[in-house]
Amino acid sequence: SHAVTICPSILAGDFAALGAECRALGEAGADWIHVDVMDGHFVPNITFGPQMCAALRPHVTGVMDVHLMIAPVDPYIDAFAKAGADVITAHLEAGPHVHRTLQAIRGAGCKAGLAINPGTGIEAVGHLLDDIDLLCVMTVNPGFGGQSLIPAMVEKVRALKALTAGRPIRIQVDGGVTLRTARSVAAAGADLLVAGSAVLQGGPAAYARNIAALRDAA
Numbered sequence: 357s358h359a360v361t362i363c364p365s366i367l368a369g370d371f372a373a374l375g376a377e378c379r380a381l382g383e384a385g386a387d388w389i390h391v392d393v394m395d396g397h398f399v400p401n402i403t404f405g406p407q408m409c410a411a412l413r414p415h416v417t418g419v420m421d422v423h424l425m426i427a428p429v430d431p432y433i434d435a436f437a438k439a440g441a442d443v444i445t446a447h448l449e450a451g452p453h454v455h456r457t458l459q460a461i462r463g464a465g466c467k468a469g470l471a472i473n474p475g476t477g478i479e480a481v482g483h484l485l486d487d488i489d490l491l492c493v494m495t496v497n498p499g500f501g502g503q504s505l506i507p508a509m510v511e512k513v514r515a516l517k518a519l520t521a522g523r524p525i526r527i528q529v530d531g532g533v534t535l536r537t538a539r540s541v542a543a544a545g546a547d548l549l550v551a552g553s554a555v556l557q558g559g560p561a562a563y564a565r566n567i568a569a570l571r572d573a574a
């Protein structure tokens with residue numbers, strides 16, 4: 357279907373060499389690098405914080421796409437913006453004042469992303485469309501890489517594509533994007549495909565091939 361952008365997630369990379377992973381992904385043709393920040397509270401896993409993002413920034417040639425799976429989120433927005441994030445995505449479910457969070461992200465000079473968990477309906481999103489640049493549809497329950505895409509999410513992507521029609525909002529899908537599933541989410545309207553295991557499997561020598569294969573599959 358239409359041209360999609362692949363956003364490799366370094367969650368699937370070698371944590372002892374994440375700078376090198378970012379460089380290798382850039383050289384392999386990745387225009388975006390997706391950075392999964394987890395706090396062991398909003399999601400049942402812990403990764404890294406703003407200091408890691410600042411350290412990686414010089415190794416990212418394209419867009420640094422920071423996905424915050426943390427609660428609370430507001431106290432950390434400025435730190436991730438200062439660390440060099442281009443896009444900061446916060447979860448609708450992370451607190452009672454998501455509108456304030458989205459305004460704070462733009463206020464910090466970043467593009468504002470809104471992520472929604474699989475169990476969250478699309479109704480609440482309709483009131484936030486003026487305040488988002490990117491809508492991240494979680495196609496797995498966040499916390500871990502390597503899970504299977506939840507099939508019911510394809511219809512959700514389609515509904516959100518219709519809801520955002522005519523607006524400058526990019527639709528991203530995150531979780532379980534593989535050679536088998538990329539086409540269905542792209543056909544449903546996703547512009548940005550996050551992919552961890554599907555891109556990073558096989559190590560750096562395979563990244564260019566894996567990215568190209570995913571683009572072709574979509």
Ligand code: DX5
Pocket residue numbers: 365367368390392423496497498499500501502503530531532533550551552553554
């Ligand atoms: C899941 C993360 C995803 C994850 C995707 O909580 O938000 O970005 O890295 O990994 P794969 O592509 O392996 O499902």
Ligand code: ZN
Pocket residue numbers: 365390391392423530550
């Ligand atoms: Zn993510």
